[in-house]
Amino acid sequence: MTAVITGLGIAAPNGLGVADYWRATVEGTSRIDRITRFDPDRYPVRLAGEIRDFSPEQHLSGRLLPQTDRITQLALAVSDWALADAGAEPAALHDFDTGIVTACSAGGFEFGQRELAKLWHDGPQHVSAYMSFSWFYAVNTGQISIRHSLRGPAAALVSDQAGGLDAIGQARRQIRAGTKLVIAGGVESTLCPMALISQLPAGNLSTRDDPATAYLPFDVDATGGVIGEGGALLVVEDAAAARARGVRIYGEIAGYAAALDPRPGSARPPAVARTIRQSLADAGIVPSDVDVVFADAAGLPVADRQEAHAIAEVFGPHGIPVTAPKTMIGRLNSGMGALDVATALLAIRDGVVPPTVGTTRIDPNCQIDLVTAARRPARLATALVLARGVGGFNTAVVVRAPSTETGEIDDHAYLPTAS
Amino acid sequence: MTTLTFPRLRELILEAAGDDESIIFDESRLDATFESMGYDSLAFMETVSRIERTYGVDLPEEDVMAQKTPRALLDFVNDRIATTE
Numbered sequence: 311m312t313a314v315i316t317g318l319g320i321a322a323p324n325g326l327g328v329a330d331y332w333r334a335t336v337e338g339t340s341r342i343d344r345i346t347r348f349d350p351d352r353y354p355v356r357l358a359g360e361i362r363d364f365s366p367e368q369h370l371s372g373r374l375l376p377q378t379d380r381i382t383q384l385a386l387a388v389s390d391w392a393l394a395d396a397g398a399e400p401a402a403l404h405d406f407d408t409g410i411v412t413a414c415s416a417g418g419f420e421f422g423q424r425e426l427a428k429l430w431h432d433g434p435q436h437v438s439a440y441m442s443f444s445w446f447y448a449v450n451t452g453q454i455s456i457r458h459s460l461r462g463p464a465a466a467l468v469s470d471q472a473g474g475l476d477a478i479g480q481a482r483r484q485i486r487a488g489t490k491l492v493i494a495g496g497v498e499s500t501l502c503p504m505a506l507i508s509q510l511p512a513g514n515l516s517t518r519d520d521p522a523t524a525y526l527p528f529d530v531d532a533t534g535g536v537i538g539e540g541g542a543l544l545v546v547e548d549a550a551a552a553r554a555r556g557v558r559i560y561g562e563i564a565g566y567a568a569a570l571d572p573r574p575g576s577a578r579p580p581a582v583a584r585t586i587r588q589s590l591a592d593a594g595i596v597p598s599d600v601d602v603v604f605a606d607a608a609g610l611p612v613a614d615r616q617e618a619h620a621i622a623e624v625f626g627p628h629g630i631p632v633t634a635p636k637t638m639i640g641r642l643n644s645g646m647g648a649l650d651v652a653t654a655l656l657a658i659r660d661g662v663v664p665p666t667v668g669t670t671r672i673d674p675n676c677q678i679d680l681v682t683a684a685r686r687p688a689r690l691a692t693a694l695v696l697a698r699g700v701g702g703f704n705t706a707v708v709v710r711a712p713s714t715e716t717g718e719i720d721d722h723a724y725l726p727t728a729s
Numbered sequence: 730m731t732t733l734t735f736p737r738l739r740e741l742i743l744e745a746a747g748d749d750e751s752i753i754f755d756e757s758r759l760d761a762t763f764e765s766m767g768y769d770s771l772a773f774m775e776t777v778s779r780i781e782r783t784y785g786v787d788l789p790e791e792d793v794m795a796q797k798t799p800r801a802l803l804d805f806v807n808d809r810i811a812t813t814e
Binding site: 371372373374375376377435436438439440442 | 744
């Protein structure tokens with residue numbers, strides 16, 4: 311059983327849908343900007359990557375609007391796009407042969423904040439009955455399952471920024487166990503005051519006001535990350551079933567590994583190098599088989615150095631192109647890993663590594679070949695995607711181009727798609 | 730005496746649970762079940778909560794949940810309003 315990705319759905323601050331997002335990303339279009347969703351003046355963090363061109367009423371029936379947080383409104387639209395991109399009709403399969411796994415680290419915070427305000431201002435009778443599920447981590451899994459009748463294995467994973475990758479690992483597990491089609495990924499939005507202040511104590515966010523210098527991973531001037539909203543959902547199928555349907559295959563989920571960092575203060579090293587090695591071993595490849603790394607790129611000196619050391623340890627100093635297109639849109643929490651995998655697959659499809667923007671003076675402690683302008687390497691068939699989450703989560707996913715020996719490559723695999 | 734009318738009930742339901750343009754919801758549906766119009770128990774609870782707030786009436790959950798159609802709900806609510814007054 312080989313788990314392959316046949317459809318992508320994307321919602322990001324610099325593009326809704328695969329085509330718009332990918333164009334903006336290759337061009338290095340940044341959408342980090344002052345927060346407009348609420349007045350950020352009272353908060354130490356005033357920048358974010360906002361999705362400003364999404365109108366939920368264009369995508370969802372009026373019945374869904376009162377019962378959904380923004381994370382769910384975005385996720386439902388993205389799930390539609392992913393299935394359309396895959397040309398997949400879950401209804402054509404048996405209900406129990408289709409599954410869903412999403413990651414979520416915050417839940418429907420904005421909905422919860424609104425209902426909490428009603429509770430205190432107006433009283434308990436004014437709290438929405440939909441509060442019962444709309445805020446919940448598993449809400450996207452449930453709502454997507456209902457929308458597309460995906461009644462097989464369902465899961466909701468909570469591992470902060472690493473969750474989007476863990477969802478993809480879980481999808482592969484489900485495909486191997488016989489599920490025919492799984493939607494996997496994450497879509498997240500934490501752009502309300504309550505969600506913002508919940509993220510402040512960790513101290514991981516940049517407090518700069520200039521979008522050009524706020525989020526500079528691996529730079530000598532790095533001071534933190536920036537929050538973004540959005541994410542991606544991927545349609546994952548068994549390779550043989552996808553071939554039988556005759557659809558385009560973006561690539562294979564070749565390797566997956568996850569590990570936890572040692573407890574703070576421990577003398578043991580962080581788990582990131584071990585996670586990378588395990589993901590390569592799982593894929594049955596060696597470091598020289600990998601063509602590009604999509605980094606977690608926390609934008610914090612300690613975390614950046616840990617990640618850079620791990621990459622240099624496995625691939626050699628400056629030994630492999632490393633990129634972080636998330637510098638254009640901010641860090642999407644659980645949406646990030648899935649979007650990075652989608653981005654890696656598009657990079658493989660078109661043979662181009664999208665850039666890391668902002669970073670200009672690389673920290674000499676970070677011995678990595680950071681891609682700061684879109685680059686076309688001689689070979690781009692295998693990508694490693696890394697994510698690290700608050701709490702010590704480390705996850706790595708290896709994706710590679712459809713295998714030629716099994717005839718999975720077809721002519722239209724490398725043509726730019728229209729949508 | 731205040732009464733809950735069908736047009737007002739319809740407004741409250743749409744506020745509480747949203748509209749679905751594909752489902753006709755006018756007076757011809759007075760005897761259709763809420764369920765058949767796609768309103769689940771949460772949509773119903775949310776609507777009931779708005780009726781309670783708007784009309785200052787207490788609608789005991791067990792009794793009100795037994796009202797399956799707009800007509801039954803209107804009669805039930807208006808009885809309760811009359812009793813309260």
